[in-house]
Amino acid sequence: MPNTVCFKRLRPTQTFIALGLLVAALVSPAAWADDYADVNKLLKSGQPTEAMAKVDQFLVGKPRDPQMRFLKGVILAETGKSNEAIATFVKLTEEYPELPEPYNNLAVLYAGQSQFDKARVALEMAIRTNPSYATAHENLGDVYAKLASQAYSKALQLDGSNAGVPPKLALIRNLFAPEGRAGKPVASATPAPSTAAAPGAKASHTPAMAAPAAATPSPAAMQDGSQEVVASVQAWAKAWASKDMGSYLGAYSDKFDPPGQQSRKAWEGERRDRIVSKRSISVDVSDFDVKMSDGKATVSFRQNYKAGALVANSRKTLDMVRQSGRWLITRESSGG
Numbered sequence: 001m002p003n004t005v006c007f008k009r010l011r012p013t014q015t016f017i018a019l020g021l022l023v024a025a026l027v028s029p030a031a032w033a034d035d036y037a038d039v040n041k042l043l044k045s046g047q048p049t050e051a052m053a054k055v056d057q058f059l060v061g062k063p064r065d066p067q068m069r070f071l072k073g074v075i076l077a078e079t080g081k082s083n084e085a086i087a088t089f090v091k092l093t094e095e096y097p098e099l100p101e102p103y104n105n106l107a108v109l110y111a112g113q114s115q116f117d118k119a120r121v122a123l124e125m126a127i128r129t130n131p132s133y134a135t136a137h138e139n140l141g142d143v144y145a146k147l148a149s150q151a152y153s154k155a156l157q158l159d160g161s162n163a164g165v166p167p168k169l170a171l172i173r174n175l176f177a178p179e180g181r182a183g184k185p186v187a188s189a190t191p192a193p194s195t196a197a198a199p200g201a202k203a204s205h206t207p208a209m210a211a212p213a214a215a216t217p218s219p220a221a222m223q224d225g226s227q228e229v230v231a232s233v234q235a236w237a238k239a240w241a242s243k244d245m246g247s248y249l250g251a252y253s254d255k256f257d258p259p260g261q262q263s264r265k266a267w268e269g270e271r272r273d274r275i276v277s278k279r280s281i282s283v284d285v286s287d288f289d290v291k292m293s294d295g296k297a298t299v300s301f302r303q304n305y306k307a308g309a310l311v312a313n314s315r316k317t318l319d320m321v322r323q324s325g326r327w328l329i330t331r332e333s334s335g336g
Helices: 029-044 048-061 066-078 082-095 100-112 116-129 134-158 165-175 227-241 245-250 264-276
Strands: 282-293 296-307 310-323 326-334
Touching: 029 048, 029 066, 048 066, 066 082, 066 100, 082 100, 100 116, 100 134, 116 134, 227 245, 227 282, 227 296, 227 310, 227 326, 245 264
Parallel strands: none
Antiparallel strands: 282 296, 296 310, 310 326
C-alpha cells in the first residue's frame, strides 16, 4: 500500500496549542517577536534559504532559544532535510518535554519515512504531555490505521485463503484514499518535499507570544457561590508555583482521572518529579468562567505559566467536586 496517510501539523498562522507558546526567559520576549514573525513571513513566501539565514543569525546570540530552534526544525523539514529536522525536534523534546508540538512534528517526519512505530511513540508522548491535543489524537489514529494495514497485508501474504482479511484491508485503504480525506486541512502555504513529511501533514510554524493576564476573576466567577471554586483554583495554582506538593496533590480528588490511563501513583510521581526539578515556577490564573450544578463545577480560566526558559499562556479547564467542604479536581484539560 502506498504511503498516502495524511498527518496533521499546524498551519503557519496558528499558534502552539496549550503549552506550546515558547519564548526564552531573562530577556523581554516582546523584543524578539519581530524576529519570529520575519522568519515565518520568509518561509510562507517561499524563501526558506533566507529564513534559515535569519534563524542562524538569531541563534548565534541566543543558541538555546526554543522558539527559534523549533522554527529551524520546520525549515529543515520544509526543505527536505528530514534527518536534520528530526535531530532538531528530538533535542527539543529532551530539553522541553512539557511541549507536545515537537513530538507531533517529530511523528510527522517519522511517518514520512514509514517509521510508524516511532511515530506512534512520539504521538503518545505528545498526548501524555497534553491530553487535549486533538491534532496528535487524530494523527495517532492514522498511525494505528497504517500499522493495521501493514499487519493485514502481512496476514494476507502468509495466508491468502483468509477471507476475513481483504475487506478489512480495503476499508483502511478507502479511509486514506483522496476522496476519503476531503475534510482534512491542506498541507501548508508552502508545499513540503515528499521526503519531509507524509502528504497533508500540518506543522506548527509561528508560536504566538504569551501575554500576561490580569489576576482579577470575572464577574461571572463571583456569582452563585462560585467564588469558592475560584479560591480553590487560586490555592491550587499557588501550591504549584511554590512547589508545595502536599497542598498541590491534595487539591485533587480521590476520583481524579489521570491522563493517558496512568495510575494515580504513577501520575503523582511524574508530577512531583517535574515540579520539584524546576528552579522556579510562576502560575498566574485569571479570566474565570464557572458553571455549577449539584455539587459539581466546571471552571475554565486563562493560565500563564513560566518555568525557566518556558512561557506558556493557555486556556485550562478543571472539573471539580465538593467533598468534605472543599472543591477538589476530578479532571483537567488544556486548550481552547
